[in-house]
Amino acid sequence: MNDNGFLIAAYLIVWLGLLGYLGWVTLRMRGVQADLQAVRELVEQRDQPNASTPHHE
Amino acid sequence: MTFRLFWNQMLAILWKDLRCELRTRQVWISMAMFALLVLIVFNFAFDLRVDNKAAVAPGALWIAFVFASTLGLGRTITAEQEKGLMDRLLLCPVDRKAIYFAKLLGNLVFIGVVEVIAVPIFAVLYDLPVFTGGIIPIVVLGTIGIAALGTIFSAIAANTQAREVLLPLLLFPLLVPVVIAAVKATQALVNPVSGDAPWIGLIAAFDVIFLSISAVTFQYVIEE
Amino acid sequence: MQIASSRPAQPGTATPTPLPPWLMPVRRYGEYVLGAAAALSILATIWAAFVYAPTDALQGNVQRIEYFHVPMAWVAYLAFFVVFVASILYLWRKNARWDVLARASAEVGTVFTTLVLITGSLWGRTVWGTWWQWDARMTTTLILWFIYVGYLLLRSYTGLSEGGARAAAVLGIIGFIDVPINYLSVTWWRTLHPSYQVPLGSEAQAPASVVLALMLGLLAFTLLYAFLTVQVYRLNKIQRAAQVLRVRAEME
Numbered sequence: 001m002n003d004n005g006f007l008i009a010a011y012l013i014v015w016l017g018l019l020g021y022l023g024w025v026t027l028r029m030r031g032v033q034a035d036l037q038a039v040r041e042l043v044e045q046r047d048q049p050n051a052s053t054p055h056h057e
Numbered sequence: 058m059t060f061r062l063f064w065n066q067m068l069a070i071l072w073k074d075l076r077c078e079l080r081t082r083q084v085w086i087s088m089a090m091f092a093l094l095v096l097i098v099f100n101f102a103f104d105l106r107v108d109n110k111a112a113v114a115p116g117a118l119w120i121a122f123v124f125a126s127t128l129g130l131g132r133t134i135t136a137e138q139e140k141g142l143m144d145r146l147l148l149c150p151v152d153r154k155a156i157y158f159a160k161l162l163g164n165l166v167f168i169g170v171v172e173v174i175a176v177p178i179f180a181v182l183y184d185l186p187v188f189t190g191g192i193i194p195i196v197v198l199g200t201i202g203i204a205a206l207g208t209i210f211s212a213i214a215a216n217t218q219a220r221e222v223l224l225p226l227l228l229f230p231l232l233v234p235v236v237i238a239a240v241k242a243t244q245a246l247v248n249p250v251s252g253d254a255p256w257i258g259l260i261a262a263f264d265v266i267f268l269s270i271s272a273v274t275f276q277y278v279i280e281e
Numbered sequence: 282m283q284i285a286s287s288r289p290a291q292p293g294t295a296t297p298t299p300l301p302p303w304l305m306p307v308r309r310y311g312e313y314v315l316g317a318a319a320a321l322s323i324l325a326t327i328w329a330a331f332v333y334a335p336t337d338a339l340q341g342n343v344q345r346i347e348y349f350h351v352p353m354a355w356v357a358y359l360a361f362f363v364v365f366v367a368s369i370l371y372l373w374r375k376n377a378r379w380d381v382l383a384r385a386s387a388e389v390g391t392v393f394t395t396l397v398l399i400t401g402s403l404w405g406r407t408v409w410g411t412w413w414q415w416d417a418r419m420t421t422t423l424i425l426w427f428i429y430v431g432y433l434l435l436r437s438y439t440g441l442s443e444g445g446a447r448a449a450a451v452l453g454i455i456g457f458i459d460v461p462i463n464y465l466s467v468t469w470w471r472t473l474h475p476s477y478q479v480p481l482g483s484e485a486q487a488p489a490s491v492v493l494a495l496m497l498g499l500l501a502f503t504l505l506y507a508f509l510t511v512q513v514y515r516l517n518k519i520q521r522a523a524q525v526l527r528v529r530a531e532m533e
Contacts, residue, residue: 003340003341003342004342005345006340006343006346006404006406006407007343007346009341009403010346010349010350010399010400010403010404011349012347013396014349014353014396014399014400014404014435017392017395017396017399018392018396018505020447021392021509022509022512024291024512025509025512025516028516029512029515029516029519031513032516032520032523033519035520035523036374036522036526037320037518039523039526039527039530042526042527042530043526043529045456046373046530049526051320087397117367127395150371166343190405209451209455210452212448213435213448213451214435216435216438216439216442216444216445216448217435217438217439217445219438223431223434223435223438226427226431226434227428227431227432227435227452229427230424230427230428230431230454230459231428231455231459232460233424233463233466233467234459234465234466235466235470237466237470241469241470253515254469254470256469259462259465259466259469262462263462266456266458266462267458270454270455270458271455274451274454274455275447276449277372277447277451278447278448278451280444
């Protein structure tokens with residue numbers, strides 16, 4: 001029956017779509033975590049010389 | 058805040074906007090010309106004949122109104138933002154709702170002028186008996202619906218660099234009920250059908266709901 | 282000012298800029314539990330949809346699309362309801378976490394709406410014989426999809442600015458309130474046209490196993506939605522934290 005093809009297509013689209021989305025979220029998460037790490041190191045470097053001052057504000 | 062103060066503030070802002078726009082007449086003319094062009098292009102696109110005219114023509118009229126409106130709506134906040142006047146306006150002790158209603162009325166005047174020109178020409182070009190008293194409530198209520206959301210969404214889109222593209226993208230899906238109801242009500246005017254849905258009531262409800270929500274939330278959009 | 286209030290200065294700690302508590306790995310424990318629960322219930326739903334539930338007498342095997350189409354539609358509407366509530370809370374409480382939640386939920390909801398439209402179209406092709414039927418439910422879902430794609434576009438244009446967040450919150454509120462009006466108008470519009478009504482699931486006389494499989498699907502997709510939203514929420518928070526730190530680094 002040809003209709004089963006539609007069922008399989010719908011099923012594949014749903015799970016490939018959701019897996020693809022999950023993969024995309026993971027990739028973004030990795031990128032943004034690397035970004036955060038880089039910025040943190042930058043801030044640490046800047047904070048090191050004037051660590052004795054209580055706060056910059 | 059007394060009502061009188063609110064009223065005065067609103068009129069002051071409205072008057073300022075209208076005077077600015079009167080000085081630059083290009084936008085008014087562009088909007089009206091655009092609305093007419095849409096009507097004419099529709100005529101070719103749908104190959105209007107006597108038999109399908111009554112079904113298609115009201116759609117052409119409302120597409121012309123909505124498209125022309127977005128041209129003018131984009132200017133709601135832009136002029137202020139370009140010259141940095143919004144910050145100064147917000148520094149004044151003005152009720153934010155007064156700003157919203159002033160902007161809304163300004164847009165209504167804008168679109169209204171275009172419609173006053175477009176409806177008679179539409180009636181002539183398409184040879185339909187729409188130029189009757191019945192069209193007035195439909196056009197007025199439909200225009201309020203377009204302007205109520207259009208005013209706040211032009212302020213929302215003004216937050217971005219791509220405001221000309223974003224405004225219709227955000228506005229058109231939300232205006233679907235108004236467009237459907239207005240087109241159907243206009244069709245009923247040309248070709249009355251019994252047992253039709255209360256389209257005018259739907260537009261009126263839409264107007265009341267979104268006027269009140271927009272008036273309340275407008276302050277969050279414009280404040281820095 | 283905002284930085285100082287969100288993260289008080291702690292001169293005694295080892296690192297000069299300690300990570301905010303919501304970034305600590307301990308908090309992620311619950312996410313693994315949630316993810317595992319979602320995965321297990323999804324496996325159970327797949328089993329229920331293809332093995333446990335009986336083959337539909339009228340539509341045949343294709344009806345099994347229902348077991349993930351309907352739950353996804355429910356989750357999509359749930360997601361946009363969450364956007365609506367979070368947007369109100371953000372404007373009211375002015376706490377950035379509600380904004381982050383609204384943003385995450387809108388993204389996940391849009392993904393689900395896209396899949397709902399695709400599966401609905403495939404299902405409709407077999408049952409109705411057309412890829413698209415301008416009926417009230419499908420049309421409303423399509424308009425919904427446009428509204429929230431616009432929402433995400435607005436968010437990507439405005440970045441992480443506070444003004445953009447407030448504007449998006451207003452869109453999140455107006456967009457959701459527009460949905461029932463949309464549905465009403467499209468329903469009235471459709472009633473004037475001859476449209477053939479095919480009972481979608483014939484829920485009234487559906488066997489208990491069908492209802493049970495649907496319920497399982499609802500549970501599974503709601504868990505999946507919660508898992509995805511938490512992930513995207515955290516993603517947005519880290520993004521925000523990185524930006525705050527960057528601004529701070531550039532200020533000094």
